[in-house]
Amino acid sequence: MNDNDSHATDLDARLDAIYEATLDFDADAVARMVAKEVELGTDLQTLINDALIAAMEELGELFAEGEVFVPELLMGAKAMKAGLEILRPLLTATEAKPRGVALMGTVHGDLHDIGKNLVGMMLEGGGFEVHDLGVNVAPEEFWDAAQELRPDVIGLSALLTTTTPNMRRTIELFRGRGWNGHIMVGGAPVSKDFAAEIGADDYASDAPGGVVLAKRYVAGG
Ligand code: B12
Incomplete structure (x- = not known):
């Protein structure tokens, strides 16, 4: 050896x-x-x-x-x-802050937060100012926070097949009210196809992937 x-x-x-x-x-x-x-x-x-x-x-x-x-x-x-x-x-830890503002949360009915927290930490490391609404976040709560913070990217997390419809409801509310900002989604039961179906901009399977997407959004992509 x-x-x-x-x-x-x-x-x-x-x-x-x-x-x-x-x-x-x-x-x-x-x-x-x-x-x-x-x-x-x-x-x-x-x-x-x-x-x-x-x-x-x-x-x-x-x-x-x-x-x-x-x-x-x-x-x-x-x-x-x-x-x-x-x-x-x-x-x-990062030197250049802030690259942009990110709003994170786990959707209504869902209490899983480890993955979301990891994405939040890595976004911070990527230079983003991160606002975390926590778990069990209703669509209206996301909306109110977005009105106040005007985030460059919103990240929705769901770990249960039964709560992915609330991801859809959240995005429907945003799109219905004319929000054109970037919304990314993630979590074990979520897929790229599902993301496209519910009107999200994209999906990432892990935290580093989420940071790549967010950086792309603020770079104008
Ligand atoms: C820990 C855990 C819990 C803990 C959560 C504690 C906490 N503070 O988070 C507790 C005990 C609360 C819990 C409860 C339940 N759980 Co649970 N839980 C898990 C478990 C074992 C681990 C989840 C986890 O943290 N993984 C580690 C993290 C790092 O991974 P992750 O969350 O997937 O996140 C990564 C990616 O998905 C992605 N990502 C995640 N979010 C986002 C967001 C964005 C924007 C982006 C870009 C990326 C991204 O990046 C992350 C990092 O790489 C999973 C099993 C599993 N394999 O996932 C079951 C699991 C998710 N739970 C399950 C179930 C059924 C439940 C309960 C319904 C059980 C019950 N009978 O009460 C309840 C539901 C409670 C509720 N209303 O939410 C099922 C879900 C099945 C399904 N498909 O619906 C699973 C899959 C277990 C199983 N195999 O059956 N659970």
């Missing part, structure tokens, strides 16, 4: 330990190990995708199989959030 291989294996083992700690709902251990990776200079996207998001996906599958229930999802989310909080300063 050459040196590079042994480094890769070390990293795999450490990412695996973070993944396992998230699935053990050990928020302290997750925070400690994530902080260690930051010290070691591990690529943040690798850390987020291969350890933290991978654990949430596994938890989602266990939930779908009836092996775990809502309390476990909540504890897993808490552990993942403990890791993301360590990464927040790195993800949001």
Whole structure:
């Protein structure tokens, strides 16, 4: 085994330990190990995708199989959030601010916020001033905030197939009232086709993709 291989294996083992700690709902251990990776200079996207998001996906599958229930999802989310909080300063750090204004929220009926928060942090890191309306945001609330802030981009998140219709309702309200600004959508049950169908400008499958879209919008694309 050459040196590079042994480094890769070390990293795999450490990412695996973070993944396992998230699935053990050990928020302290997750925070400690994530902080260690930051010290070691591990690529943040690798850390987020291969350890933290991978654990949430596994938890989602266990939930779908009836092996775990809502309390476990909540504890897993808490552990993942403990890791993301360590990464927040790195993800949001940027020199040039503001590139534009972004308004984020999870649509009505939906309480999932981890993905939305990650998109918000990365938008901040990309130079955007981010206003986050939180979860369970009604179309009118989005509208009122947009009137006040005049955002360059609005990001809607939904994680439930049952709440994607509220994404549609939100966009219908905006378009019906003549809003021509950029609206992007995301979340596990959302697709590019669905985005086009409901009148969104675009869809991104992950947070870096959302930042690419938002930067394109403010650049006039
Ligand atoms: C954690 C979790 C919860 C937690 C949420 C805690 C929190 N604060 O967010 C709690 C316990 C509250 C919860 C509740 C429920 N949940 Co839940 N949950 C999950 C779980 C395990 C992880 C979600 C997550 O955070 N993933 C990690 C993040 C980083 O990924 P993400 O959200 O997909 O975001 C990424 C992209 O999608 C994208 N993105 C997201 N938003 C946006 C927005 C924009 C603009 C852009 C560009 C990109 C983007 O970028 C992100 C980063 O890469 C998923 C399983 C899964 N595989 O997703 C189930 C899951 C979403 N839940 C599910 C269900 C059924 C429920 C409940 C109905 C359960 C119940 N019986 O009560 C409730 C609903 C509550 C409600 N009204 O919202 C189902 C949904 C099935 C479906 N298709 O509808 C899933 C898929 C589990 C499953 N396999 O069955 N849940």
